[in-house]
Structures are given as structure tokens and as C-alpha cells.
Amino acid sequence: MRLSPSLLALLAVTPALAEPKVLVDLPPVHSLVAQVMDGVGTPTLLLDRATSGHDLSLRPSQAGAAQEADLIFWVGPAMSPGLEKPFETLGENARIIALMEQPETLIIDSANAEAHLHNGEEEHEAHDDHDHEDHAEHDHEAHDDHDHEAHDDHNHEDHAEHDHEAHDDHDHENHAEHNHEAHDDHEDHAEGAHDGHDHGPEDPHVWLDPVNAQAWLPLIAKALSEKDPENAEAYSANATRAAEQLAAQTTEIAATLAPYEGREYLATHRAFAYFESRFHLAPAHALSGVDGNAAGPRAMEEVRLAAEEGITCLITEPDTSSATVATLTEGTALTAHGLDPLGRDIAPGPDHYSTLLQEIAATYAACLK
Known part of the structure; x- marks a missing residue:
């Protein structure tokens, strides 16, 4: 027609x-x-x-x-x-x-x-x-x-x-x-x-x-x-x-992180509780809570004491100052590994979320080895 x-x-x-x-x-x-x-x-x-x-x-x-x-x-x-x-x-x-x-x-x-x-x-x-x-x-x-x-x-x-x-x-x-x-x-x-x-x-x-x-x-x-x-x-x-x-x-990440379940580490910000809980990770101490407020001397001391007990992994964020990282790692076996829960260094778009999860998993695996 x-x-x-x-x-x-x-x-x-x-x-x-x-x-x-x-x-x-x-x-x-x-x-x-x-x-x-x-x-x-x-x-x-x-x-x-x-x-x-x-x-x-x-x-x-x-x-x-x-x-x-x-x-x-x-x-x-x-x-x-x-x-x-x-x-x-x-x-x-x-x-x-x-x-x-x-x-x-x-x-x-x-x-x-x-x-x-x-x-x-x-x-x-x-x-x-x-x-x-x-x-x-x-x-x-x-x-x-x-x-x-x-x-x-x-x-x-x-x-x-x-x-x-x-x-x-x-x-x-x-x-x-x-x-x-x-x-x-x-x-x-x-x-x-x-x-x-x-x-x-x-x-x-x-x-x-x-x-x-x-x-x-x-x-x-x-x-x-x-x-x-x-x-x-x-x-x-x-x-x-x-x-x-x-x-x-999620299944692949669980397999990647399975060897590190329960292995303690330190963090500068309690931002990864959901990821940690999902994959059985075990932070010992964090400098600041979920709101990201600046840590006080007591929190710094707790993290330092934990590091002196043999913990070697420190998860930091982009907002963590280099001076804070130096204070925490100096004289300890701590190695700092940076993570951003928002993935601001990852290009926005459909692939952003899967890339973020993969980067978080890879960083934890490297830090906890």
C-alpha cells in the first residue's frame, strides 16, 4: 500500500x-x-x-x-x-x-x-x-x-x-x-x-x-x-x-577474595563495609567512620598500635592526606593501597560499576597478600 x-x-x-x-x-x-x-x-x-x-x-x-x-x-x-x-x-x-x-x-x-x-x-x-x-x-x-x-x-x-x-x-x-x-x-x-x-x-x-x-x-x-x-x-x-x-x-570476585577471608587490615575511612561484608573481609580499625569525618589522635593511635601487631595492609582513599599515610606507615610493615568508593578516576558510563568492583577486588587482593 x-x-x-x-x-x-x-x-x-x-x-x-x-x-x-x-x-x-x-x-x-x-x-x-x-x-x-x-x-x-x-x-x-x-x-x-x-x-x-x-x-x-x-x-x-x-x-x-x-x-x-x-x-x-x-x-x-x-x-x-x-x-x-x-x-x-x-x-x-x-x-x-x-x-x-x-x-x-x-x-x-x-x-x-x-x-x-x-x-x-x-x-x-x-x-x-x-x-x-x-x-x-x-x-x-x-x-x-x-x-x-x-x-x-x-x-x-x-x-x-x-x-x-x-x-x-x-x-x-x-x-x-x-x-x-x-x-x-x-x-x-x-x-x-x-x-x-x-x-x-x-x-x-x-x-x-x-x-x-x-x-x-x-x-x-x-x-x-x-x-x-x-x-x-x-x-x-x-x-x-x-x-x-x-x-x-560477584561470583568471580568471591572466588578471587576467598583466600583472604578473615585476614585483618586497616583503613582510613569506614567506607567499604558493604563490600567487606559481602566478601568476608575483616578490617581491624578505621581512622574515620562512614561519614568520613577527620580522625582524632586516639583513632590514629589505635591504627598505629594495630600496625605494630603485625597487620601489613592499609586501605586509603584519595582524600587521605599524604601526611596521614606517612604517620601511619612510618616504622611499620604497613603498605598503603588506595581505593575510591565512588570510582571517580573511572570514566562514567555503563561500564563504570563493573570496573569499580573489579578495581576494589584487585586492590584488596594485592594489599592482603
């Missing part, structure tokens, strides 16, 4: 539906979103290489991206508190999804991180059987009353993931399907993991557990599909493929 010239002209000027405008906070999360959007569009990344994730805020030049966004994916206010209010005001027309607040996300409470990590074997076994597919379609929109205790007046009906100031009425005992105690993989959590009790501040470096990342991929695909149903099939296929690849990589 031949189309008339007038119909052809109409089709020529009819614009195709544009892909969603997506804004993402950190490079690892951006990488996951980019994988799901592969072949459809490209998400916008907020963080530059000079900024810490804890200090991330919305620059004036980025305000337009927030205002125009259809979807915003971010870890949440525990990681980047400076983004919360700008997102709520400038991103009022966007659907804002805090991945740390999703019920599928494994959370470590930072106040008990060391106890949690030293019970890593129990923790790891408890999470190996987590079926994220069973929860892949769960969303905050389906949990209007979810209570994160620190957020008080959240209106889930308007923006399920948007407002972090309130989650008033969630009863963790009455909603067993979303209670970490009720999941097979969560029931044996050590003290540092979520079990419906108040353990203290939550460790926000949630992307460093690849099982969390696997859980987020279908959530990302679902959110994109709701904004762009025309490409839903592509989003779903991309998420499935990415999850399979990530599961295979």
Missing part, C-alpha cells in the same frame, strides 16, 4: 517521543541507570571528580537539569544531605527515587559496623539466598506508610520516593514482607544490619554491595518504563542482562 504525500508529510513532522530526562547523583548509580537506558537515552551525572559524595550539592549550573528531570535517582540524604532540599524544590515535577530507602536494599547501621563486619560469615550466608526478583516490582508508591523513623511527614501518595522528611506510620511488625527480619536473607543479620530496631546512623555506601545493585536494576527499569512505556521492553531486557552479568562478576 502506498501512502499519500499528505500522510507522508504528516509522519515526517510528527516528533518521536523523547526519552525521559534522568538525573543521577553518583557515578556507580549513574552506571546502573546507564546500563538500563542503553540504546534509549543517556542519564545526566551530577558528581564531578573533585567532589566527595558526602559533600555533594546542587550547583547553580545544575539547577536546570533538576527542574527539567522526569526521574531522579540518588542514594539518599544519608549519603548526600545537601541534595535533599534542592531536589524537593527544583525537582518537584520529577519522580525522585532514593535507592537507599527501597525495601530491597540491604542496610548496615554504621554504629555497629565493626561488630557487623566481624560477623561477616553469618551475614554473608544469610544474604546469599535473597530473592530480589520477588521484590523487583516493589516501590515506595506501594508502601504509603513506610516509616524510616527519621522522616516524619512523607506523602507517599504524591511522590513515593520524593519527600524524605516523613515516613510516619509504617509498622515493621505488621508488614513482615518488608521487614528485614522476615526475609530469609535478613533474619541472621549481625548487629549492624537492619532488623527493625534503632541501631544508629545508617551506612550510606550501599552501592558497594553488588547484591544491592542487582536489586536496583529492575526497580530502575520499572520507573523508566512508567515514564516511557514505549521503551519498556528495552529497559526490562537491559536490566535483566545487567543483573545476570553482575551476578556472574
Whole structure:
């Protein structure tokens, strides 16, 4: 059948539906979103290489991206508190999804991180059987009353993931399907993991557990599909493929690090608890907690004493000063190995997250030999 010239002209000027405008906070999360959007569009990344994730805020030049966004994916206010209010005001027309607040996300409470990590074997076994597919379609929109205790007046009906100031009425005992105690993989959590009790501040470096990342991929695909149903099939296929690849990589990393399970080391920042717990690693001391605040003399002394007891591996970060590294290693057998939990030296994009995991695993293996 031949189309008339007038119909052809109409089709020529009819614009195709544009892909969603997506804004993402950190490079690892951006990488996951980019994988799901592969072949459809490209998400916008907020963080530059000079900024810490804890200090991330919305620059004036980025305000337009927030205002125009259809979807915003971010870890949440525990990681980047400076983004919360700008997102709520400038991103009022966007659907804002805090991945740390999703019920599928494994959370470590930072106040008990060391106890949690030293019970890593129990923790790891408890999470190996987590079926994220069973929860892949769960969303905050389906949990209007979810209570994160620190957020008080959240209106889930308007923006399920948007407002972090309130989650008033969630009863963790009455909603067993979303209670970490009720999941097979969560029931044996050590003290540092979520079990419906108040353990203290939550460790926000949630992307460093690849099982969390696997859980987020279908959530990302679902959110994109709701904004762009025309490409839903592509989003779903991309998420499935990415999850399979990530599961295979997780198995490979576990095999690489198996010889070093339980071998103690030192760190300048307690940023890798999720990775350490997943792969049975055992930090002895860290200079600073999950918030990255500067260490005091007592913390420095504890690390020095541990080094004098024969520990040889020190994990540092780009923000660690050379003077601090020198103070810790001088006169000891410590060898410093640098790691960035955000992978700021890795090119952003779909391959960023897998490259980051591989670099972390290789660095731990080299340091712990």
C-alpha cells in the first residue's frame, strides 16, 4: 500500500517521543541507570571528580537539569544531605527515587559496623539466598506508610520516593514482607544490619554491595518504563542482562577474595563495609567512620598500635592526606593501597560499576597478600 504525500508529510513532522530526562547523583548509580537506558537515552551525572559524595550539592549550573528531570535517582540524604532540599524544590515535577530507602536494599547501621563486619560469615550466608526478583516490582508508591523513623511527614501518595522528611506510620511488625527480619536473607543479620530496631546512623555506601545493585536494576527499569512505556521492553531486557552479568562478576570476585577471608587490615575511612561484608573481609580499625569525618589522635593511635601487631595492609582513599599515610606507615610493615568508593578516576558510563568492583577486588587482593 502506498501512502499519500499528505500522510507522508504528516509522519515526517510528527516528533518521536523523547526519552525521559534522568538525573543521577553518583557515578556507580549513574552506571546502573546507564546500563538500563542503553540504546534509549543517556542519564545526566551530577558528581564531578573533585567532589566527595558526602559533600555533594546542587550547583547553580545544575539547577536546570533538576527542574527539567522526569526521574531522579540518588542514594539518599544519608549519603548526600545537601541534595535533599534542592531536589524537593527544583525537582518537584520529577519522580525522585532514593535507592537507599527501597525495601530491597540491604542496610548496615554504621554504629555497629565493626561488630557487623566481624560477623561477616553469618551475614554473608544469610544474604546469599535473597530473592530480589520477588521484590523487583516493589516501590515506595506501594508502601504509603513506610516509616524510616527519621522522616516524619512523607506523602507517599504524591511522590513515593520524593519527600524524605516523613515516613510516619509504617509498622515493621505488621508488614513482615518488608521487614528485614522476615526475609530469609535478613533474619541472621549481625548487629549492624537492619532488623527493625534503632541501631544508629545508617551506612550510606550501599552501592558497594553488588547484591544491592542487582536489586536496583529492575526497580530502575520499572520507573523508566512508567515514564516511557514505549521503551519498556528495552529497559526490562537491559536490566535483566545487567543483573545476570553482575551476578556472574560477584561470583568471580568471591572466588578471587576467598583466600583472604578473615585476614585483618586497616583503613582510613569506614567506607567499604558493604563490600567487606559481602566478601568476608575483616578490617581491624578505621581512622574515620562512614561519614568520613577527620580522625582524632586516639583513632590514629589505635591504627598505629594495630600496625605494630603485625597487620601489613592499609586501605586509603584519595582524600587521605599524604601526611596521614606517612604517620601511619612510618616504622611499620604497613603498605598503603588506595581505593575510591565512588570510582571517580573511572570514566562514567555503563561500564563504570563493573570496573569499580573489579578495581576494589584487585586492590584488596594485592594489599592482603
